[in-house]
Structure formats: C-alpha cells, structure tokens
Amino acid sequence: DQALALGISDDAIRHRISREGRWQRVLPGLYATFRGELSAQDRCRAAVLYAGADAQLTGPTALRQFRVRYLPQDDGSVHVLVAHATSRQDCGFVAFTRTTRLPRPWWRDGLPWTPVARAAVETCRDMRELRAVRALMAEVVQRKLAGVRQLEHELAAGESAGSALPRRALEDVGRGCRSAPECELRDLLRTSRFLPEPLWNATVLDDDGRFVGVPDGWWPAIRLALEVNSREHHLYGDSWERTMDRQARFAAAGILVIPLFPGRIRRDGPALLREIESAYLRLQPTAGLHDPGAVTRAGPRVEPPGS
Structure with a gap:
C-alpha cells in the first residue's frame, strides 16, 4: 500500500523484486528496498x-x-x-x-x-x-x-x-527459590518424612544485628543453611569469590552451611537428603536449653513499574 501510494505501479514492484531489481519480498505485501539478510x-x-x-x-x-x-x-x-x-x-x-x-x-x-x-x-x-x-x-x-x-x-x-x-x-x-537448582532442591526436601520447609533466600543477621548473608535455604532455629554452589547459579549479582566470603561469615556467626552442587541434587538426591536430615537432627537444640538462633529478616518483594 505504501508503494502504491507513492505512485509505484504493480509492474514496477514486480521488476524491483526480480533478479535484476534491488528489492526483496519479505512477507505477503511487504518488501525490503535492499538486498541481503534482514x-x-x-x-x-x-x-x-x-x-x-x-x-x-x-x-x-x-x-x-x-x-x-x-x-x-x-x-x-x-x-x-x-x-x-x-x-x-x-x-x-x-x-x-x-x-x-x-x-x-x-x-x-x-x-x-x-x-x-x-x-x-x-x-x-x-x-x-x-x-x-x-x-x-x-x-x-x-x-x-x-x-x-x-x-x-x-x-x-x-x-x-x-x-x-x-x-x-x-x-x-x-x-523464594531463585534458580532451577533451588527448585529441584525444594522438590528433594519435600520428600523427607520430617524436614520442615526451610526459608528460601531469607536475609540472615547475626545476634548483634549485623548482616551475614542470604542462604538459599535456611532453618533459623538450628542455624543450618543450604547453599547451592555453581558459577551458573550465581551469574546474576554474585560471584564465586563473594560466595566464599559469605560462607566465611556464616562460619564466624556459628552457622553450619551445607554446600550443594546442582549435578548432585539431580544425580544423587536420596544420599544428599540423608546427609541434610542427619545434620538437621544433630543440630536440634537440647531439651530445656535456650537456642538464640539467628535473626531472619525477609526482604521486600520488588515489583518493577510498568509491567
């Protein structure tokens, strides 16, 4: 329609999209005024x-x-x-x-x-x-x-x-899961007969209110954290070095971190679940003793404007 409105006839269009012409047909009724890849x-x-x-x-x-x-x-x-x-x-x-x-x-x-x-x-x-x-x-x-x-x-x-x-x-x-491996870890934990669901990607503070980190999975009452460690997983906003620094902060705060690898979650899930269950049971507080735990603060959900 644009070509016809400019006074280009059907015959002229046919010539321009022929072998001798400089145009090419893109879609029905649509032509590019150049040759070559779009x-x-x-x-x-x-x-x-x-x-x-x-x-x-x-x-x-x-x-x-x-x-x-x-x-x-x-x-x-x-x-x-x-x-x-x-x-x-x-x-x-x-x-x-x-x-x-x-x-x-x-x-x-x-x-x-x-x-x-x-x-x-x-x-x-x-x-x-x-x-x-x-x-x-x-x-x-x-x-x-x-x-x-x-x-x-x-x-x-x-x-x-x-x-x-x-x-x-x-x-x-x-x-709260923020990667496919975390979702698969959640699937695995839900097959346990007694593990409660952890908090996912919750902000953890130490007993003095200082920031420690945001573990992938977190049981605050027993200070047990789960971290899915892979370069691909931490592609956005994180680095391998910062992951190691964060785990050092967890250790200083008296928090046990179980490192997990995506391949093992898929390949060796039952054995991995037994290890997590064993750690969970071992860290259960002794009856009658106060367990201060660690402060957990969930961050706000961000909704970008205009979507």
Missing part, C-alpha cells in the same frame, strides 16, 4: 506491519530485548500477539498468538512490545521441560524484570492450556 530489527518491524493494527511483539522475541538467558532455542520465529479476531495466519517467520486480552504495550525503537510478565508466561506455555520453565521464571524474578504477583496475575487471567508447568515453577519462585 536484521532482527527488520524482521520484527516486518512482522508487526504484516500483523496489522494492535499487534505487539511477545514471547521469546520480547524477552530477547532484555537479554534473558534461559530461553528456548531460537528458531528464527518472530512471535506476535494479536487480537483473537485477526484474520491473518502464520506466515514465513511470523508466529501468531491470539488473545482476547491485549495488554498495553511498551515501545522501543518504534515497535510495540508486550510487558515482560506477559511475554514470560506466553513463552513458558510453549515449553515442555519443568527445569527450563523454572530457570526462565527464576531469572525473570531474580533480575527484577517482573514480579511474582505480576506473573501470577498473567497465569490466572490466561487460558489453562499450557499452564501446568508455569504454575508449578511460579509456586517455587513464590516461595
């Missing part, structure tokens, strides 16, 4: 133009704007959220998700994008492995791209199809 931005712009009014980029396409790491393998698709009544069908690299609940988009580089919480839920609905869904949900929350309440709202408001894994993952994240 950039990611070009593809997104073409997808929105093809989809029509009210379309917005969603799913993994939107999450890549924030460099979210734990996404499905990129198959080249551009994911677009459109109104349910849209007559357009998937075509080429454009993949449609239809909805009766179009959110208010946010804009970047002249393109409309769905809010992060919506994009994350749309992505997770198409994933088939719980561990991958947990990793994505945990990353989005840990990096404060979206809050737990926002994700819960999107899940509750959407269709039930494809929601089982996201709901389970979000229940873990809502409890």
Whole structure:
C-alpha cells in the first residue's frame, strides 16, 4: 500500500523484486528496498506491519530485548500477539498468538512490545521441560524484570492450556527459590518424612544485628543453611569469590552451611537428603536449653513499574 501510494505501479514492484531489481519480498505485501539478510530489527518491524493494527511483539522475541538467558532455542520465529479476531495466519517467520486480552504495550525503537510478565508466561506455555520453565521464571524474578504477583496475575487471567508447568515453577519462585537448582532442591526436601520447609533466600543477621548473608535455604532455629554452589547459579549479582566470603561469615556467626552442587541434587538426591536430615537432627537444640538462633529478616518483594 505504501508503494502504491507513492505512485509505484504493480509492474514496477514486480521488476524491483526480480533478479535484476534491488528489492526483496519479505512477507505477503511487504518488501525490503535492499538486498541481503534482514536484521532482527527488520524482521520484527516486518512482522508487526504484516500483523496489522494492535499487534505487539511477545514471547521469546520480547524477552530477547532484555537479554534473558534461559530461553528456548531460537528458531528464527518472530512471535506476535494479536487480537483473537485477526484474520491473518502464520506466515514465513511470523508466529501468531491470539488473545482476547491485549495488554498495553511498551515501545522501543518504534515497535510495540508486550510487558515482560506477559511475554514470560506466553513463552513458558510453549515449553515442555519443568527445569527450563523454572530457570526462565527464576531469572525473570531474580533480575527484577517482573514480579511474582505480576506473573501470577498473567497465569490466572490466561487460558489453562499450557499452564501446568508455569504454575508449578511460579509456586517455587513464590516461595523464594531463585534458580532451577533451588527448585529441584525444594522438590528433594519435600520428600523427607520430617524436614520442615526451610526459608528460601531469607536475609540472615547475626545476634548483634549485623548482616551475614542470604542462604538459599535456611532453618533459623538450628542455624543450618543450604547453599547451592555453581558459577551458573550465581551469574546474576554474585560471584564465586563473594560466595566464599559469605560462607566465611556464616562460619564466624556459628552457622553450619551445607554446600550443594546442582549435578548432585539431580544425580544423587536420596544420599544428599540423608546427609541434610542427619545434620538437621544433630543440630536440634537440647531439651530445656535456650537456642538464640539467628535473626531472619525477609526482604521486600520488588515489583518493577510498568509491567
């Protein structure tokens, strides 16, 4: 339509997209006025133009704007959220998700994008492995791209199809787990016949009110902490050296830390659970003696604006 409005005839368009011409056909009715590979931005712009009014980029396409790491393998698709009544069908690299609940988009580089919480839920609905869904949900929350309440709202408001894994993952994240290995550790601890659920990622202070750390799992009454140690796990906002420093602070505060590795949680869970149970029983306070424990203070949940 733009080409015709500029006075370019159908014959001229056909010539320009021929071998001798300088244009290329991108999608039905859409042409690039250059030869060569389209950039990611070009593809997104073409997808929105093809989809029509009210379309917005969603799913993994939107999450890549924030460099979210734990996404499905990129198959080249551009994911677009459109109104349910849209007559357009998937075509080429454009993949449609239809909805009766179009959110208010946010804009970047002249393109409309769905809010992060919506994009994350749309992505997770198409994933088939719980561990991958947990990793994505945990990353989005840990990096404060979206809050737990926002994700819960999107899940509750959407269709039930494809929601089982996201709901389970979000229940873990809502409890405080901040990585897929922590979620797997929670699964393991819940198989115990007597262990209570620890506090997850709670702020721990010593008896004088000084900051000690934020262990992955924490039983304050017996001063027992669990730490999942992996470079991948501590990719965001932490480092291996700081992990070691934190464990030294735990030791100085009289807190026993059990270091855990993701591979062992998956590979040798029953034996690992027995070790945790043994430590828990050994640290139980003697009857009649006061156990001061350590102060635990849960941090506030952060909800980023505009999602």
